[in-house]
Amino acid sequence: MTTEVKAALESLNDPLIYNQALIDCRNALNLSKATLENHFQQWLWLEEGEEYKNGVDEAYAIQLGAIEESLVLQGLIYD
Numbered sequence: 413m414t415t416e417v418k419a420a421l422e423s424l425n426d427p428l429i430y431n432q433a434l435i436d437c438r439n440a441l442n443l444s445k446a447t448l449e450n451h452f453q454q455w456l457w458l459e460e461g462e463e464y465k466n467g468v469d470e471a472y473a474i475q476l477g478a479i480e481e482s483l484v485l486q487g488l489i490y491d
Contacts, residue, residue: 414445417488424479433475449489452480 421438425431440448455476464470483489 413488414441416486417441417445417448417483420483420486420488421479424482431475433472433479437476437479445489452476452489456480 418438418441421434421441424434436451437448440451455473458464464473480489
């Protein structure tokens, strides 16, 4: 399954656009699928009323959310 997730992440890569969230996802997956899922949870599942610290964090979360959505729709994470 990790190989499929790696392939899915690679399919999201656009060499013309720098995407720190995608880089971080690849690095987290290199540790484990659970680490990748935990990264999504830490960034995307905010407590009610909690907001991102600044626009940079919010933009990162938006990129990360698109990656998570793609992986979920393909059935590759959150077994």
